[in-house]
Amino acid sequence: MGPLIPNGIIPHEWDSIIAILIGIVFGFVLEASGFSSSRKLAGLFYGYDFAVLKVFFTAAIVSLIGMYYMDYLGYVDITQMYVHPTYLWGAIIGGIIMGVGFVAGGFCPGTSLCAVAIGKIDAIVYVIGIMIGVFIFSELYFLFEPIYEGFFMGNITLIDSLGVNPYWFIFIFTLIAILSFVISDIIRKRNKKIFY
Amino acid sequence: MVKKKVAKVLGFRYKALAGILIILAGGLVLLPKYEKHEGIKPEQLLSNVISSARYVSTDKLADILINQDPSYLLIDVRDEESYKKYSLPNAVNIPLAKLLDEDFEAYLNQNSYNVVLYSNDHFYADQAWILCNRLNYKNLNVLKGGINEWYETIINPPKPTEDMPAEAFELYTFRKAASMYFGVAYIQEFKVAPVVKKVVPKKVITVKKKKKAPAEGGC
Numbered sequence: 181m182g183p184l185i186p187n188g189i190i191p192h193e194w195d196s197i198i199a200i201l202i203g204i205v206f207g208f209v210l211e212a213s214g215f216s217s218s219r220k221l222a223g224l225f226y227g228y229d230f231a232v233l234k235v236f237f238t239a240a241i242v243s244l245i246g247m248y249y250m251d252y253l254g255y256v257d258i259t260q261m262y263v264h265p266t267y268l269w270g271a272i273i274g275g276i277i278m279g280v281g282f283v284a285g286g287f288c289p290g291t292s293l294c295a296v297a298i299g300k301i302d303a304i305v306y307v308i309g310i311m312i313g314v315f316i317f318s319e320l321y322f323l324f325e326p327i328y329e330g331f332f333m334g335n336i337t338l339i340d341s342l343g344v345n346p347y348w349f350i351f352i353f354t355l356i357a358i359l360s361f362v363i364s365d366i367i368r369k370r371n372k373k374i375f376y
Numbered sequence: 377m378v379k380k381k382v383a384k385v386l387g388f389r390y391k392a393l394a395g396i397l398i399i400l401a402g403g404l405v406l407l408p409k410y411e412k413h414e415g416i417k418p419e420q421l422l423s424n425v426i427s428s429a430r431y432v433s434t435d436k437l438a439d440i441l442i443n444q445d446p447s448y449l450l451i452d453v454r455d456e457e458s459y460k461k462y463s464l465p466n467a468v469n470i471p472l473a474k475l476l477d478e479d480f481e482a483y484l485n486q487n488s489y490n491v492v493l494y495s496n497d498h499f500y501a502d503q504a505w506i507l508c509n510r511l512n513y514k515n516l517n518v519l520k521g522g523i524n525e526w527y528e529t530i531i532n533p534p535k536p537t538e539d540m541p542a543e544a545f546e547l548y549t550f551r552k553a554a555s556m557y558f559g560v561a562y563i564q565e566f567k568v569a570p571v572v573k574k575v576v577p578k579k580v581i582t583v584k585k586k587k588k589a590p591a592e593g594g595c
């Protein structure tokens with residue numbers, strides 16, 4: 181049956197409307213759970229708040245397990261899912277830059293916009309910085325192009341590139357996630373409690 | 377007292393959630409596996425088979441070939457011998473028996489060309505089409521009637537009789553022009569009518585001689 185849009189159950193014309201609705205809900209949840217505070221995000225780096233790690237890891241596991249159950253029961257065809265293409269070095273370098281920006285600014289691009297919406301000045305500065313970065317990137321695109329478009333590895337997943345059984349992979353991944361939650365809790369308890 | 381109990385249960389909640397996740401993930405590993413149906417579903421295949429949208433007429437194909445439309449790829453599914461004897465221009469030969477060879481997969485499973493399959497009639501081509509369709513290959517068409525139809529309509533178009541509508545004559549002219557493109561010569565039309573030399577009668581230009589006017593009386 182699913183995925184709904186590629187199989188024509190929901191027409192393509194609804195794409196933008198669905199995107200807007202999901203965006204509104206996503207933004208609301210981010211703000212409601214306090215992710216629009218740069219301290220919350222920086223806490224992951226300094227070790228006093230691991231909410232970000234827990235939230236995103238849990239989201240990944242829940243959707244992963246849910247998808248594979250739906251695939252098993254025949255509601256969703258997992259092979260029809262969109263897999264983001266991998267540009268190896270582009271992803272590595274971009275990841276490092278984003279990580280540094282994440283720690284230095286205390287926002288990820290999504291949460292920065294949430295924080296702008298509630299009027300945080302540091303977030304406004306951050307978003308202006310993003311725009312300057314985008315401008316520089318597009319002006320110097322010819323320099324970055326070989327990295328940006330090179331090292332293309334296709335639409336692969338970890339399951340393809342490691343060649344493992346997806347079900348075992350999910351099980352081990354879940355164990356890793358829960359282990360990381362436990363460890364992060366231990367680290368948090370050792371750190372001095374910070375109120376913010 | 378009740379509050380304490382609730383707090384006790386709630387304090388346990390993260391461990392419980394973690395346990396649920398592990399059990400669910402473990403369940404995926406332990407579930408009995410079954411072979412998945414590859415390719416498209418039988419119902420989908422049936423509706424594709426019933427639909428005649430896959431057929432391309434010979435006239436359309438002739439038009440495509442004459443205009444040298446680069447988006448079309450012709451695939452001859454007959455055996456090699458027949459392919460060598462006669463085939464359409466720029467066709468690729470993929471014998472039906474070798475249809476699923478890996479060498480040919482790139483021709484069939486692609487997104488950039490409209491593939492037209494053909495054989496002597498359209499039955500072998502249809503079989504090839506069904507096999508490929510089952511594998512969910514896109515942009516596949518079948519030449520209606522195959523090479524035989526091609527021969528009967530394009531290479532050797534039947535002359536319309538006089539009581540046929542004007543469209544039949546237009547079609548005939550198109551087919552005839554197409555067949556000329558594909559190398560058929562209509563000898564009777566190339567017969568040059570014998571040149572009859574017209575005898576041009578010599579024109580006699582009569583020049584009126586000026587008569588000397590008789591001197592008239594004057595001043």
